[in-house]
Amino acid sequence: MPAADAARLAAILEDRTADISAAWLDRVVAELQGRTTRAEAQREQAEILDALVDGLKAGGERVDAPAFDALRGLLAELSAARARLGFTPRETAVGVFALKEGLYAVAGEGDAADVADLTALLRLVDDLGLFTFESFAAARESIISEQAEQLLELSTPVVKLWEGVVAVPLVGTLDSARTQVVMEKLLQTLVETGSEHAIIDITGVPAVDTQVAQHLLKTVVAARLMGAECTISGIRPQIAQTIVALGIEFGDIRTKATLADALVAALRSNGAARTPAAVLGV
Incomplete structure (x- = not known):
């Protein structure tokens, strides 16, 4: 994705923030079914969107690009927190994948050029969702390992x-x-x-x-x-x-x-x- 295309995607996200966020938030709240408050989901959503826009403005082309370091860090922290709270992988990844709901709504109203741009953005969202899923799996494995060690300590008293x-x-x-x-x-x-x-x-x-x-x-x-x-x-x-x-x-x-x-x-x-x-x- 050329830097100019990334900047154009950032502009689309900024121009249509309200529409994208509304559909995105509705999907997250519906999926989590009370596991988190709407205000908390909205705060997380705003942080993700801001980090995504900043990465695109910096010329980020792929999820592993340095421009998306802050976004990856944010998603990794969110995944680890959800793993500690007992969320499922689906409940964790939906926070990212639900962004596509907002993009679909915008794509239905745009012209052919906007649709092409949004297609590239949808692919990026898919990659971010997979990164979130992998981060959640790694965090849960770490938690399980720590719990196993703690149980081992408790089961071998001297x-x-x-x-x-x-x-x-x-x-x-x-x-x-x-x-x-x-x-x-x-x-x-x-x-x-x-x-x-x-x-x-x-x-x-x-x-x-x-x-x-x-x-x-x-x-x-x-x-x-x-x-x-x-x-x-x-x-x-x-x-x-x-x-x-x-x-x-x-x-x-x-x-x-x-x-x-x-x-x-x-x-x-x-x-x-x-x-x-x-x-x-x-």
């Missing part, structure tokens, strides 16, 4: 059971990403508390296969490098049978059937021999 004894109660599947989080949190807690014993409780792990066992061994080795002895608790009969059938070797790693047994063993290793009843306060 708790102090006793002076010098910490525990990691695992629930659910243990994969590589979660193992890394467990290691980091466990090692950090060992440093902060100066604990000499760590208990990894797998009562809530539904199944133990070779991969899960490898993840457990890595966590134990990492804790040992920090000077802490590890005990794996929660070895149920089914888990024990699976471990034997798979030929998994835990070597000299201490294992216990329950978390209470592991805590008693840790306390006795500290020289504080107690009965299970005393430890549990019963």
Whole structure:
């Protein structure tokens, strides 16, 4: 699109702003059905239109042109905000695609030259709509990734059971990403508390296969490098049978059937021999 054509398109948008905006706004409000106020939609629409006109005046020919940097930034921010608020891709992209409603209305009243100009503008709007959709998808992926990390943090707590004894109660599947989080949190807690014993409780792990066992061994080795002895608790009969059938070797790693047994063993290793009843306060 030559610079002269871009300037002519900007002039059309400025001359017919009222007509274009009215049809555009009606379509957006109808599509969003109360998800946003008319005043808010009108404000967003005005910002988009102003940025589009400025880009055209600056000679912008394609969506990725430097002249449209401000417009792309505006659409990216809008897409990210809509993604955080739970809008759908359609509800987000309609804010741009609905501009075509206003352009159609203007095209029906213009001459052949205006129609040709508006056709070029419609193609530009399509590209802007696709950019908005892609920005929304990227923003939503980022949000999902952040939420997954937060859930991972919450699902792998490290708790102090006793002076010098910490525990990691695992629930659910243990994969590589979660193992890394467990290691980091466990090692950090060992440093902060100066604990000499760590208990990894797998009562809530539904199944133990070779991969899960490898993840457990890595966590134990990492804790040992920090000077802490590890005990794996929660070895149920089914888990024990699976471990034997798979030929998994835990070597000299201490294992216990329950978390209470592991805590008693840790306390006795500290020289504080107690009965299970005393430890549990019963």
